Amino acid sequence: MQSFPPVDEQLALLERGVVDFHTRADLERRLEQSRASGRPLRVKAGFDPTRPDLHLGHTVLLQKMRQFQDLGHTAIFLIGDFTAMVGDPTGQNESRPRLSREAVEASAQTYLEQAFKVLDRSRVELRRNREWIERLAMDEVVELMAKFTVSRMLERNDFAERFEQGRAIHQHEFLYPLLQGYDSVALECDVELGGTDQLFNLLVGRDLMGKYGKTPQIVMTVPLLEGTDARIENGVVVGKKMSKSADNYIGVQEPPKAMFRKAMQIDDDVVFRFFRLLSRRSTAEIETLEREKAAGRSPLEIKALFAREIVERFHGAPAGEQAAREYELVYARDAVPEDVPRVEVAPEEGIAELAWALKQANLVPTTSEARRLVSQGGVEVDGARVSDPRMALARGGEYLVRVGSKNRRFARIRVLG
RNA sequence: GGAGGGUUGCCCGAGUGGCCAAAGGGAGCAGACUGUAAAUCUGCCGGCUAUGCCUUCGAUGGUUCGAAUCCAUCACCCUCCA
Incomplete structure (x- = not known):
């Protein structure tokens, strides 16, 4: 039988950084049961495989999952391969474009590769919601839809706003929260995590579980991380x-x-x-x-x-x-890094002007940008600031250049003769 | 189905025939100051080995010595009416 740290210890870690918590008392109770029975909690988070390039903002949620894992619980990494094709309008003004099956599968792989840098692979249950959603028969869909009223749906902020402003709400969009909620029913999870923008959907899951006779999941949301410029x-x-x-x-x-x-x-x-x-x-x-x-x-x-x-x-x-x-x-220390790349530039005719060479060496996107940088004093050649973008670099010579300040780039430019 | 409004540089936004590579703001970049960041001040901010040349103002075609600005067609967006 698996053993878990004391409940108050677990709670202290788990509630860190959490915004919405429905409810803390529920989680405390559930943790106690888990500790008594040795059964790990099933902690679900759903991912729309539509943005394969993850940044730290995405990892806030992954990190929270990791905390559950470290305490001995099971992370359910749910790929919304079906719901991604429905397209959730959350945070968007209009419904998202629906994705093809192939695109979804490719993105999912990329997503996973990156997510496993944070998650503990050995405690992950990987699921795709196509598994159960695709199997739903029409009468089951009707049953699912019957469990939720239109007015409850319209409580969701972006639906309410759009309804108010007379903008389109397509009927399949109502399906999204229901299907996502149904995922929780199918997976019988104890906890569902999501960003604060997901609160409504997560609560639909909690609600539906009760209506399907399951123990309602605990819902926790984490903030959307601000940028490095905050x-x-x-x-x-x-x-x-x-x-x-x-x-x-x-x-x-x-x-x-x-x-x-x-x-x-x-x-x-x-x-x-x-x-x-x-x-x-x-x-x-x-x-x-x-x-x-x-x-x-x-x-x-x-x-x-x-x-x-x-x-x-x-x-x-x-x-x-x-x-x-x-x-x-x-x-x-304002010094030169250890591994300065060496670049060769070959002037076709005439002389090698500094600005031109910087562009050739890929240190700047355009020659004009190089000229600007140089004339503004943002470039050093062999340790000394230069100001003339047309400075001639001798053929056969090698120059150590530094470009930029906040994002410093270095190169040894060798001018072929 | 009908009527009208819009589409400008990374974003917002001015510009209704030459003075427009296009005001202003934001973002960004560089310099000064620093602790890297922030704050402040100054400058830059389409491209090109460049005192000139080239390409931009939704797309295409036209009018004109000259078009972001006028005309036509198309595409997309928005508002109102049905």
Whole structure:
């Protein structure tokens, strides 16, 4: 029989960072039963395999699942391969495009690969909701739909808004929360996790379980993480959600150096929110760090702890160590990194102008951008700042160049003669 | 089915025949200041080995010496009526 840590200990970890909790008392009871019987809780989270590029924002939820796993419970990773084709309009103004079966399957694989960097593979039950949804007979669908009223559906914010404004709500959209809720019925899960934007859908699941004679699941939501550009205003974290389009994300597949740098650029105070939502450090440990910062410990040092933890999670310990060392070298000591790539450029005719060479070496996207950077003082050649974009590089010569400041790029440019 | 409004650079948004590579704001980038970040100030912000040339204002075709601006067709979006 499996043994679990004391319930209050489990609760303390599990409720960290949680926004909606229906209900804490239920979870406490369920944890007690689990501990007494040795039965792990079944903790479900559903994923729409539509966004194969995960960033830290997505991992908040995965991290919460991981916490359950670490306590001995089972994570049910549910791929909404059927519901993805229905398309949930949550957070969107219009219904999402429906996806083809092949596209869904491909995305699911990519998603999993990345998710397993956070989840403990050995405690995952991987399911796809096509398994049971596809088997539903029409009379069962009717039965499912009969369990929920239109007015309850219209309680959901985006439905209410759209109805109010006379915008289209297609009938299949009502099906989405029902099917997602039915997943919980089919899986008989104890807990369902989701982002705060999923609250309605999760509660539909809780409701439906009761109506199907099952013990209703506990619902917990985690916040949508802000981007690396978030700030603190009046003691509250403000800023856009982390997203690729806002370019304020740290992607889980990004190279170690980039991850580390971006993590270091998080605001001194905001980093504690990142700690709470993403770190595997204990709450007590994080609070200690906060006190230390208040007492004068360098915020750089504290952020480096976070940056390193993240890099290690996605790239392993050696990569974390190396990224930290390189950051220190390049940004704190303003030195040249160990592994500067060597690039060769071949001028076709005439001379090799600096701006042109920077473009050739792929250090900048366009020659114009290179000219701007150089004339604004953002480029160093062999350790000295230059200001003339037309500076001639000698054929046969090799130059060490540094471009940019926040995101420093280096290269040894060799001009072929 | 009918009537009207719209589509401008990464985003928002001005511009109704030459002074438009296109105001203003946001984002972004660089410099100064720093602790990396924030704040503040300054500058930049289509492309091109570049004192010039090329391509942009939904798409195509036209009018004109000259079009983001006028005309025609098409596509998409929105509002009102039925």
